[in-house]
Amino acid sequence: MKRIRLIVAYDGTNYSGWQIQKNSNTIEAELNKALSTLTGETIEVDGASRTDAGVHADGNVAVFDTNSPIPAEKFAKALNGRLPDDIVVVKSEEVDGEWHPRFAESTKTYEYRILNRDMPDPLKRNYTAHIYGELDVRKMQEGASYLVGEHDFASFCSAGSQVKTTVREIYSVDVKRHGDEIKITVSGAGFLYNMVRIIVGTLVDVGFGKIEPSEVQKILEAEDRSVAGQTAPAQGLKLVEIKYGE
């Protein structure tokens, strides 16, 4: 029996998210199906991040155990031949039998793309949130600076999650304009439910001048979801990378 780790990229547009659900298309279900056909075993992967419906990934991580004689590094291409073309296993490798993608220490990096122009762009409709009106990126960056470090992010967590603590550590938040796109890149040790999307929604309020950058500090201190901005739409969000300190 060996444990294999997969790096998984996907276009989340046509899925109800990562986690398996009855009567829904999910990334996890597709991986289980492809792996079970490939190995002849009943395989259930264990994923690092249960991304929501419409959210994308360059590098989500999953593991599974198998007795298959297929070499670990051959799984990627063998699976890609069996997966729909909006899911790609970028890499496969053997890991220690005790290693777990959610319990191992890691840095997760998310990217959020805003299309900031008058007209929508049909080629980016599934990969950006379209927000028109002038956004002040300098102010957004200033507001973001209050989020860096270890804080109680209760104000940035949607209801319905069961967590022991809402304290999390953010390593960096970068807000950059590239032409008519604004990219918000957030790195941290772990994230609460909808945390990145609520951070983006709040920074958009800052960008529009609805709230001052320094008010982000007060929103943190309130520990109250109702004082932060809206949850930004799913399709702008991508899980870029999970880096493990191995």
Added chain:
Amino acid sequence: MKRIRLIVAYDGTNYSGWQIQKNSNTIEAELNKALSTLTGETIEVDGASRTDAGVHADGNVAVFDTNSPIPAEKFAKALNGRLPDDIVVVKSEEVDGEWHPRFAESTKTYEYRILNRDMPDPLKRNYTAHIYGELDVRKMQEGASYLVGEHDFASFCSAGSQVKTTVREIYSVDVKRHGDEIKITVSGAGFLYNMVRIIVGTLVDVGFGKIEPSEVQKILEAEDRSVAGQTAPAQGLKLVEIKYGE
């Protein structure tokens, strides 16, 4: 009666191309349907470029004549409310009643994106051609330089087009690497059927070292489609802009 010009962007993935066809989804048909509903007239647009199935556009151009009292510049947003979200009218404006998008002098710019890495990228599957193996971008640029200027492009034209002459003028071809993507940008006064995609297919042969850059000159001189490279896949191609010398 006034003539209105539309700048049209679209994701070509789910369409059988621009031109209206029986029993097929086309950009032209969607525009006609939305315009006819909006104005109450029977409207048929006349487009600048009949892009193929799967080809995208940031700025194709179309005109139509109407007696509608709707101000010309209001058509864009009014149409976007009636069009599917993979077609967007970026701009609408009145033009002279004699002006025609195919007969007016113009510079067309196309962009072709190659994903040049081992694994496919699910988020780019509809917008790039995935080509693995080392491509020498410097050689591709050198090969491309032979195409600039006025030439007989018979070798770079698919059968089935009815044109008076296969002489065309290319103003520039740029081949650039951006990380794991190679972008080929081609500008010219006009293009033959599949011309950009055959240019890309030929430059890929140059990039792989199958043919020398200088052989591009010989392929031009042969005036024979069978000596050029393959027609590169549609989904990598985008009509970026049509610039009219007004």
